[in-house]
Amino acid sequence: MTERVRLAVHETLLGRDERDILGDADRQELAGQRILITGAGGSLGSELARQIARCRPARLTLFEQSEYNLFHIERELAASCPDVPVDALLGDVTRLRHLRSACQQMRPHAVYHAAAYKHVTMTERAICPAIETNVFGTLHAVRAAQEVGARFVLVSSDKAAQPRSVMGATKRLAELVALAEAGSTFRPLAVRFGNILGSSGSVVEIMLERIQAGLPIQVTDPDATRYFMTATEAVGLIVKADLLGRAGEIYWLDMGAPVRIGELAVRLLAVAAEAGLPEVPIEIVGLRAGEKQREDLTSQGLDLRRTTHGRIWVAKQRAMHAPRVRRALRALRDDVRRHDPLAALNDLCAAVPDFEPSVDARRTAAMTAVHRAARYEDDLKIA
Numbered sequence: 001m002t003e004r005v006r007l008a009v010h011e012t013l014l015g016r017d018e019r020d021i022l023g024d025a026d027r028q029e030l031a032g033q034r035i036l037i038t039g040a041g042g043s044l045g046s047e048l049a050r051q052i053a054r055c056r057p058a059r060l061t062l063f064e065q066s067e068y069n070l071f072h073i074e075r076e077l078a079a080s081c082p083d084v085p086v087d088a089l090l091g092d093v094t095r096l097r098h099l100r101s102a103c104q105q106m107r108p109h110a111v112y113h114a115a116a117y118k119h120v121t122m123t124e125r126a127i128c129p130a131i132e133t134n135v136f137g138t139l140h141a142v143r144a145a146q147e148v149g150a151r152f153v154l155v156s157s158d159k160a161a162q163p164r165s166v167m168g169a170t171k172r173l174a175e176l177v178a179l180a181e182a183g184s185t186f187r188p189l190a191v192r193f194g195n196i197l198g199s200s201g202s203v204v205e206i207m208l209e210r211i212q213a214g215l216p217i218q219v220t221d222p223d224a225t226r227y228f229m230t231a232t233e234a235v236g237l238i239v240k241a242d243l244l245g246r247a248g249e250i251y252w253l254d255m256g257a258p259v260r261i262g263e264l265a266v267r268l269l270a271v272a273a274e275a276g277l278p279e280v281p282i283e284i285v286g287l288r289a290g291e292k293q294r295e296d297l298t299s300q301g302l303d304l305r306r307t308t309h310g311r312i313w314v315a316k317q318r319a320m321h322a323p324r325v326r327r328a329l330r331a332l333r334d335d336v337r338r339h340d341p342l343a344a345l346n347d348l349c350a351a352v353p354d355f356e357p358s359v360d361a362r363r364t365a366a367m368t369a370v371h372r373a374a375r376y377e378d379d380l381k382i383a
Helices: 003-014 024-030 043-053 067-080 096-106 118-126 129-145 166-179 203-212 231-241 261-274 322-338 340-351 359-382
Strands: 032-036 057-065 086-090 110-113 151-155 187-191 217-219 250-253 283-284 303-306 312-316
Touching: 003 129, 003 261, 024 231, 032 043, 032 096, 043 057, 043 067, 043 231, 057 067, 057 096, 067 086, 096 129, 110 129, 110 231, 118 166, 118 359, 129 151, 129 166, 129 322, 129 340, 129 359, 151 166, 151 231, 166 187, 166 322, 166 340, 187 231, 203 217, 203 261, 217 261, 231 250, 231 312, 261 283, 322 340, 340 359
Parallel strands: 032 057, 032 110, 057 086, 110 151, 151 187, 187 250, 217 283
Antiparallel strands: 250 312, 303 312
């Protein structure tokens, strides 16, 4: 797909123009800097790596758990930007020593933390892994960055606003964890995104796969609305928020009006028809566990205002009680260590008061607790 065709498809699906956030002056600011990206092999992390490599940084460090994904993005950058020094590091954000070693070795000027579990339905069934990666992975990344004096930008989600899913609640707590590390010389930031068109596991990717297979498009709720943005816009927001300085703490892009999922399906079918793909029907399947009918970009009493960039908003977080965040982390660390999703879900609710877990998340956690109790009784009988 040529760049011109890609842009046309994205704008058709978005129902608006793609926003060009970064200018030449912004790219020039990153030139000569050392940048470290976690989750660099993922959909967003790899696009971030591509665009930052074009800014000609002094060194670009790709930190990624997936060997396969890391191999491919390193190989791609070697071909497209051969003059940019790239370091590909296998590592796991849930292990502080991995991130600490990477930061101590590379001494980045900025850490862009994109590593996360993001699939809403899957994380409803994987409460402890979601907490371990999204919450403690963020804690490790922000502390490793702080130790070397690097700037820190957390990639968050619109699902962190009034969360109804484990994924959203863990991203909201990740925001609180990162911002609680702020000091006189260290000011971490968070950026909230809507759905990124074409990212792995995204609704558009799944719909396209079904069209290509001649299967009906499955729509959860045609009246459900979502905010959408392109990977280019997402990367621009991350970098621009970093370069805007410390005017606030949580940033997001003005993405225009949210898009109805039913309308998105109709637009996608029109694009597919132009490409010669088969016509398929639309099948309504209902909202899945943890999904909201309407996504919000902000809540939690944030003080909203515009930045010097006309399309980027910023919010100042209300004063946080850092000891409360630390207490929540201690409780959740014990829950994860014991692999106790029921206790973890309860402690996550306490840490994020506006989180309302789904019935499925509660049921999964309770069933796990029952199985753990049964295994404990069996162990006692054997003993």
